[in-house]
Amino acid sequence: MAGQDLCPRCKASLSKPEDDAEKNEIVPKKATQLFGVGMRIRDTPPRSIVELLPNGPSHKSGKIQVGDELVAINGIQVVNEDIAFIRSRLTGHAGSSVTLQLARGKETFQVTLTRG
Numbered sequence: 216m217a218g219q220d221l222c223p224r225c226k227a228s229l230s231k232p233e234d235d236a237e238k239n240e241i242v243p244k245k246a247t248q249l250f251g252v253g254m255r256i257r258d259t260p261p262r263s264i265v266e267l268l269p270n271g272p273s274h275k276s277g278k279i280q281v282g283d284e285l286v287a288i289n290g291i292q293v294v295n296e297d298i299a300f301i302r303s304r305l306t307g308h309a310g311s312s313v314t315l316q317l318a319r320g321k322e323t324f325q326v327t328l329t330r331g
Contacts, residue, residue, distance in 0.1 A: 249306040250330040252313060256285055258298050264317075272328040279317065279326060286323060287316035306330070 253271015256262050262285040267274040287293055288304040307313060307330050314327045 248309070250309045251302075251306045252315075252328045252330060254279065254305075256298075256301065260295055262293060262301065272331060276326055276328060278324070279315075280319065282319070284318040285315060286318050289314050290316075 251271075252273050253268035253275075254264050254273040255266040255268075256264055264273075264279065264281055264283050264285065267279060267281060273279045285293060285301070288301070291304065293301050293304065305313065309331045311330050312327055313330060314325055316323060316325050
């Protein structure tokens with residue numbers, strides 16, 4: 216029978232129009248949508264900032280530069296932490312704040328950002 220040897224993704228693409236209507240139902244978004252601070256950091260230590268996203272909270276602050284090293288998030292040292300842990304600390308609800316401790320050369324400083 217046609218379609219029996221297809222991968223699941225291929226079979227799904229052969230769905231009938233009436234099946235597609237069910238997939239397109241409007242589902243309310245959960246209130247748990249998370250937002251970050253608009254920066255990319257290195258996946259391995261040192262956790263230096265490699266990009267500031269235009270118009271993101273980090274960029275808008277005017278205080279953070281590419282090359283700054285992320286030291287702590289809300290007082291929790293992250294220098295040797297796993298990247299997934301760091302990302303989980305950088306994200307939160309829109310409008311919530313997060314305080315970053317950063318190092319630039321020998322100088323350390325803090326910046327409080329509003330996620331969104």
